[in-house]
Structures are given as C-alpha cells and as structure tokens.
Amino acid sequence: MTDPYEVLGVKRDASQKDIQASYRRLAKKLHPDLNPGDKSAEQKFKELSAAYDLVGDSEKRARFDRGEIDASGAERPARSYYRDFATAGSDGGETYRNAAGYADFADGDDVFAEFFGRRGGRNIRMRGADVRYLLEIDFLEAVNGATKRVTLPDGGTLDLVVPPGAHDGQILRLSGKGGAGVGGGSPGDALFEIAVRPHPFFVRDGYDIRVELPISLTEAVQGGKVRAPTPSGLVTVTIPRWSNTGKVLRLKGKGVPRRQGSRGDEYVVLRIVLPDQRDEELERFVATWEAGKAHNPRQHMGIKDA
Amino acid sequence: MLSDRDTADQVEFGGGKLQDWIEEGWLRPSAHQFSQADLARARFIKDLRQEMGINDDAVAVILDLVDQVHGLRKLLDEVVSAVCVQPPTIQRRIALDARRMALLTNTHSCKHAGRPSPDILKRRRGAKEAH
Numbered sequence: 001m002t003d004p005y006e007v008l009g010v011k012r013d014a015s016q017k018d019i020q021a022s023y024r025r026l027a028k029k030l031h032p033d034l035n036p037g038d039k040s041a042e043q044k045f046k047e048l049s050a051a052y053d054l055v056g057d058s059e060k061r062a063r064f065d066r067g068e069i070d071a072s073g074a075e076r077p078a079r080s081y082y083r084d085f086a087t088a089g090s091d092g093g094e095t096y097r098n099a100a101g102y103a104d105f106a107d108g109d110d111v112f113a114e115f116f117g118r119r120g121g122r123n124i125r126m127r128g129a130d131v132r133y134l135l136e137i138d139f140l141e142a143v144n145g146a147t148k149r150v151t152l153p154d155g156g157t158l159d160l161v162v163p164p165g166a167h168d169g170q171i172l173r174l175s176g177k178g179g180a181g182v183g184g185g186s187p188g189d190a191l192f193e194i195a196v197r198p199h200p201f202f203v204r205d206g207y208d209i210r211v212e213l214p215i216s217l218t219e220a221v222q223g224g225k226v227r228a229p230t231p232s233g234l235v236t237v238t239i240p241r242w243s244n245t246g247k248v249l250r251l252k253g254k255g256v257p258r259r260q261g262s263r264g265d266e267y268v269v270l271r272i273v274l275p276d277q278r279d280e281e282l283e284r285f286v287a288t289w290e291a292g293k294a295h296n297p298r299q300h301m302g303i304k305d306a
Numbered sequence: 307m308l309s310d311r312d313t314a315d316q317v318e319f320g321g322g323k324l325q326d327w328i329e330e331g332w333l334r335p336s337a338h339q340f341s342q343a344d345l346a347r348a349r350f351i352k353d354l355r356q357e358m359g360i361n362d363d364a365v366a367v368i369l370d371l372v373d374q375v376h377g378l379r380k381l382l383d384e385v386v387s388a389v390c391v392q393p394p395t396i397q398r399r400i401a402l403d404a405r406r407m408a409l410l411t412n413t414h415s416c417k418h419a420g421r422p423s424p425d426i427l428k429r430r431r432g433a434k435e436a437h
Contacts, residue, residue, distance in 0.1 A: 037379065081349075081350065086373075086379075087376050098377045100374050101375070129391055130391070
C-alpha cells in the first residue's frame with residue numbers, strides 16, 4: 001500500500017483533526033455508493049479507508065510513525081455496497097428506486113410514454129421479448145435442408161429444421177422459445193437468422209447455382225462426357241466438341257429447391273486447363289500449327305497483333 | 307444480527323438507531339426481514355453519517371438523489387438491453403443516432419426527435435455561408 005499520509009493528502013505532521021477532515025472530504029468524493037457507475041471507486045475508497053484506519057486513530061498513528069506497524073496489516077476485508085443491490089432486480093433493491101428522475105418522459109404521446117410510465121407497481125401483462133440468434137450453416141445445408149441442434153442460453157437444446165432452399169439472411173421463427181412473458185404474458189419467439197458459409201466452388205444466384213468446371217484441352221477439342229458436381233451429387237454432362245472457356249451448360253432442375261417444389265438450374269461454366277507439366281509433343285505441334293498462329297482472339301477488342 | 311426487523315429498535319448501528327431510520331423512511335424493510343439491499347443501505351447510511359460526518363437533513367437529500375440515480379440507471383439498463391436484442395444493423399443505427407441526438411435537441415419525444423433545434427440549424431447555415 002502507498003503511504004497513508006499520501007493517500008489522505010495530508011502532511012506527516014497534520015493534526016488528527018486535519019486528517020479527519022481530509023478523510024471525510026475524500027470519502028464524500030470516493031464512496032462507491034456515491035459513484036454508482038464507477039468501478040474504480042471501490043478500490044480507491046478501500047485504500048482511503050485503510051489509510052484512515054492506520055492514522056485516523058492517534059494511538060495507532062504513533063505506532064505507525066515509530067515503525068511498529070506497517071501499512072500491510074491495514075487492509076479491510078472486501079464488502080458489498082448498496083449500489084450492488086440497488087440497480088439489480090432482486091434482493092430488495094427495487095424498494096428504493098425512484099422514478100422522479102424521469103417521470104416527465106412519460107408525458108409524451110409516443111410509444112415510449114407507456115414504457116416510461118408503466119413503472120409504479122401497476123400490474124401489467126406483457127409478451128416476452130423476441131430473442132435473436134445467428135445460425136451459421138454450410139452452403140449445402142442451406143440448399144438441401146438440414147436439422148441443426150442449437151443450444152440456447154438457458155442450456156436447453158432444440159432441433160431446428162432448416163428447410164431446403166434456405167437463403168442467407170432468412171429468419172426461422174420458433175414461437176414461444178424467446179424471453180419469458182411478464183405477468184402471465186406469453187413468451188416471445190426465438191428468431192434464428194441464417195448465415196450461409198460460402199462454398200469452395202458453388203456460387204448461388206437466387207435459385208440457380210453457378211459452378212466453374214475445369215476441362216482438359218482434349219475434352220475441349222473433342223468433346224465428351226465428364227462428371228460435374230451439383231448440390232445433390234455428381235452428374236454426367238456432355239461437353240460438345242470444340243467447347244471454349246466460358247461456354248455455359250445448363251443443368252435443368254439441378255439448382256436450389258423452391259418452396260413450390262420446383263428447382264432452379266445449375267449453370268456449368270467451362271474453363272480449359274492445360275496440364276501442369278509441359279508436354280513436348282504438344283509444343284512441337286503448336287509450333288508448326290499455322291492456323292493457330294493466325295488466330296487473334298483479341299480481335300473483338302480492336303487489338304491487332306503487332 | 308439484523309435479520310429480524312423486530313429487533314431493529316434495539317440495534318445501534320453507527321451511532322444511529324435502525325428504528326429511527328425506518329421511521330424517517332430511509333429504510334423500508336419488508337414486514338419481518340431485512341433484505342440484502344436493506345442491510346447494504348443501512349451500511350451506506352452509517353457511512354454517510356459517521357464516516358463522512360453528514361448531518362441527517364443532508365442524508366435525506368442524498369438518499370433521495372441516490373434513489374433517483376438508481377431509478378435512472380435501471381431504466382437505462384432496460385433501454386440498452388432492449389437495444390441489444392435488436393439486429394446488429396439496428397443496434398449500430400441507434401448508437402449512431404444517440405450520438406447525433408446529443409448534438410441536437412434535448413427533447414425525448416419521438417415526435418420531436420431528429421428535428422434539429424433552431425440553434426443547430428442556424429449554426430449549419432452559418433457553416434454553409436462560410437464555404
């Protein structure tokens with residue numbers, strides 16, 4: 001602990017009377033019950049009380065001055081203050097709270113007039129508050145539907161059915177699972193706002209799904225059957241001969257389910273991918289391929305080769 | 307030691323009789339028992355009178371003001387709690403508007419809220435003309 005004289009703001013040779021006066025002045029400033037919102041007041045007041053315990057009494061003060069006792073023994077045990085009960089709902093604090101500080105707020109004719117005016121012991125019945133939660137689900141859970149077990153703040157769990165085709169921001173309402181009602185009022189609802197995590201390759205566009213599908217040069221040139229992912233599993237799609245990057249294939253009914261039972265479509269966007277390893281045979285061929293050299297794919301941009 | 311209200315008149319507490327404080331209306335315990343709040347409040351009254359040397363007239367004023375502060379704190383707590391169950395976007399909007407209100411009128415009515423006081427309008431006009 002710091003020097004009690006310093007805490008009390010007095011000189012070492014101050015009279016007992018001065019010490020008491022200083023203590024009282026500081027106590028009025030620092031008492032936690034006179035600073036209900038200041039968390040630090042408690043520690044400061046504790047230090048002040050400890051300092052006064054030590055030098056507020058002339059006999060004890062003399063022993064302290066002679067070095068017979070030191071500041072460490074003067075700690076007071078922790079105590080609770082009135083403010084700890086006054087704002088809390090239980091334990092009797094409501095007995096003393098007083099509405100005089102805001103009664104005039106009830107004079108208006110807006111929605112808050114009732115809120116401010118309702119105090120004063122009238123019996124009221126009020127529906128409990130709706131409580132909002134954020135429910136994070138995977139992309140495919142949103143598209144295909146899922147049952148999610150959620151834990152509520154009160155420790156209870158419930159199974160929440162996410163309907164197929166659920167979208168980001170959609171709100172699932174569980175009636176009666178919100179805040180408790182007041183005075184016999186019905187409980188509020190629990191509202192779960194869905195947040196959909198993005199998928200590594202599916203992108204959702206309304207009820208349609210877009211996916212970029214890599215194809216090999218051979219598949220692009222010759223066409224063929226390849227397997228493509230959809231939210232409900234792999235399907236076989238036919239790549240037409242001579243398919244370019246950017247070509248879009250529509251897989252009808254492979255998108256997101258609508259409420260009426262129909263489904264959106266999946267759009268597969270092709271992307272030609274060269275093998276990771278260089279291939280000498282292909283390089284040799286391209287070097288001799290005259291049509292390829294003449295081809296200018298940037299013509300539509302008005303760019304001529306230099 | 308203080309749990310029974312019937313013994314209050316015999317209990318000396320920091321140089322005052324609990325019974326006197328009840329008669330003053332400073333303490334309002336229920337019929338038979340002191341609650342935790344009653345006891346903490348009695349200690350507070352003791353601190354005011356004994357530790358701070360405040361006289362009884364001033365104690366009454368202080369208690370009344372402290373009770374109003376707690377009424378307001380409770381109310382503020384309810385308002386903030388109500389804001390906190392709103393969606394995050396609305397929470398942010400209310401926090402922002404609350405700061406804006408601090409610069410505008412000091413009326414609470416929803417009818418007047420958001421309408422800048424003539425004072426503010428004058429200042430804004432002044433700022434525009436300065437440009």
